[in-house]
Amino acid sequence: MEHDEIIKEVNKIFIEVFEDDSIVLHDNMTTEDIPVWDSLNHIQMITTVEKHFKIRFDLNELLNFKDVGDLCRGIKGKMK
Amino acid sequence: MLFNSIIYFIFLACSLIIYYVLTVKYRNYFLILASAFFYMYVKIEYIFIIIFIILSNYLIGIKIERAQTKNKRKQFLYLSLFINLGILIFFKYWNFLIENLLGLFRLFHTNNSIPLIEIALPLGLSYYIFQTIGYIYDIYRGSQKSEKNIFRFSLFTLFFPKLLVGPIERAGRLLPQLAKNIYFDKENIIEGGRRIAWGLFKKLVVADRISIYQTVVINNLHEQSGITILFASLIYTFQVYADFSGYTDIAIGTARLFGFNLMENFKRPFTAKNLSDFWRRWHISLSSWVNDYIYNPISYTRRDWGNWGIYYALLISFVVIGIWHGATWNFVLFGLLQALALIYEVATRKGRRKISKKIPSLIYNNLSVLLTYLYMSFSLIIFRTDTFSQAFDILDGIFSRPGKLFFDKPSSLLFMLIGCGIMLIYDIQQEYKIFRISLFTNKSWLVQQLSYAFLLIYILLAGVFDGGQFIYFAF
Structure with a gap:
């Protein structure tokens, strides 16, 4: 799966979890850019991503994700 | 020092x-x-x-x-x-x-x-x-x-x-x-100096003026009316904010004089619409520290528990925040009160969103801001006292003693309220940009200078210069 495809899939998950149809993701986006994305629902987004892509992140990977790009690269790394 | x-x-x-x-x-x-x-x-x-x-x-x-x-x-x-x-x-x-x-x-x-x-x-x-x-x-x-x-x-x-x-x-x-x-860099000196001026205003005019009133009320708690104790409890929230954010302004301003940028500690907390929003705006350097080093690792490792993992992480995180302030059971209870409110917010997120769509946003948002402020003011009654019985005395006083609002001199009350007003209007303007004309960030150099000159004169007129201790020194 290519990076662009992954970000499209993740975008759908963001729209579903954060209940906001207007979200359009790009690599540099952080919690600052999406007001409804906070540490309380971040974990819901992560578990939905893991179920969707059938992967499991370890703690260190989760702690080091700084933006959407990191998350998508993390997904790609796990799917190899 | x-x-x-x-x-x-x-x-x-x-x-x-x-x-x-x-x-x-x-x-x-x-x-x-x-x-x-x-x-x-x-x-x-x-x-x-x-x-x-x-x-x-x-x-x-x-x-x-x-x-x-x-x-x-x-x-x-x-x-x-x-x-x-x-x-x-x-x-x-x-x-x-x-x-x-x-x-x-x-x-x-x-x-x-x-x-x-x-x-x-x-x-x-x-x-x-x-x-x-x-x-x-x-x-x-x-x-x-x-x-x-x-x-x-x-x-x-x-x-x-x-x-x-x-x-x-x-x-x-x-x-x-x-x-x-x-x-x-001349800019560092100007910006640093201005930030220090704001800090002094918050500390000397707002926090220390309120502190005089608090001392009179709390030292004579049993003689005060319910409305007086309620008023003192409600403005204590402003006192803590003015005291701590005033200190932070002086800290950030001082660092800027030497050419360094320290992180912001407050982001207009009294515009928060719920408690999770409040904690993203209040003592940010501590709350984000706890988020990164305690909440996130716990909630990530307990993510298979669903919402229970989040509740568990919130409880641990806010008990740590509470007890970080000091070694008393009141601080533990203060932390627990924050955690319980946040658990409630997580559990009712979807329901509250549905309700918000049915009520005009102006009413819903302002009501949310008010409720957040009231909950925080209630929590701070526990925060400011050393024992549960002292906190209970304050709560009991609010609900059981009728009478008039106490103030020693009208001018003291006026200085206190004007100080709070300036501080709040500044924050509201920063958050919502309601007024088209801004004084302290005006494009005109002269208007900016005059605004800061007014601030300094007001500090000299209404400030309390007896070297009052900062509340957060104790932590």
Whole structure:
């Protein structure tokens, strides 16, 4: 799966979890850019991503994700 | 050395002149000396604790980075936690733990004697210990390189504007700034000076004026009417905000004078629409620290528990925030109250969103802001008292004693309310940009200068100049 495809899939998950149809993701986006994305629902987004892509992140990977790009690269790394 | 004392401003002026007169390569060395002097001004002995923390964590940071195996890295992490938390527990929590342990023994009719220690908490300990733990944990998880320059690492810990009451800085933000050459910039002096002026306004005019009223009311609690105690409780929230954010403004302004940018600690908390929003705006350097180093690791490892994992992480995180403020059960309860409200917010998120769509947003938003403020004011009754019975006395007084609102002089009340008003209008303008004309950020240089001149005159007219202690010094 290519990076662009992954970000499209993740975008759908963001729209579903954060209940906001207007979200359009790009690599540099952080919690600052999406007001409804906070540490309380971040974990819901992560578990939905893991179920969707059938992967499991370890703690260190989760702690080091700084933006959407990191998350998508993390997904790609796990799917190899 | 208090930020609102004359001696501090003499120290600051002298330090600033020497700093910029020295050639660039000696400036950081001078800041280390100035910071050590600043710290030793209150009590000389405590410098040895901070030196020990600097040296041990400097070496452990390098050891973690160079360790070949995960197990070895973990051992050094635990060593650092043992040293840092050991010192913190010894100075801050020892007596609390022993008193509760002895209480437990008495419950089972066994007599034991464990000595209590009578020793003052070294100033700033909770702040620089948390900063150091953050630095070590970042190296452990691989997101931060260890600092090899011992002088730079010393200044990272000692830098006097943030040494006593924070902001609790992050290595990734401050260490790169300390590695740069700082040159004189007029803009830093102007912006730093303005920020200090705001801090002094919040402390001397708002916090210390409210403090006079609080002292009269709380010292004579049983003679006060319910409406007076309620009013004192509601404005205490503004007092804490003005006191702590005023201190932070002076800290950030001072650092800016020397060419450094410290992190923001407050982001207009009284515009928060719920408690999770409030905690993203209040004491940000502590709440984000707890988020990154406690809440996230716990909630990530417990993510298979669903919402229960989030509740569990919230409980632990906010009990830590509560007890970070001090060793009393009231602080534990304060933390629990925050956690319970946040758990409620997580559990009802979808339902509340549905309700919000049915009510006009102006009403819903303003009501949410008001409720958040009222809940915080209620929590601060627990926060400000040492025992549950004192907190109960305040609550009992509010609901059981009819009477008029007390104020000694109309002018005192007026100065207090005008001060609160200016502070709140400034925050609301920053958040919502309601007014088209802004005074302090006006494009016209003259309007800006006049606004700050008014602020300074108002400080001289309405400020309290008896050197009142900052509330957060005690933590």
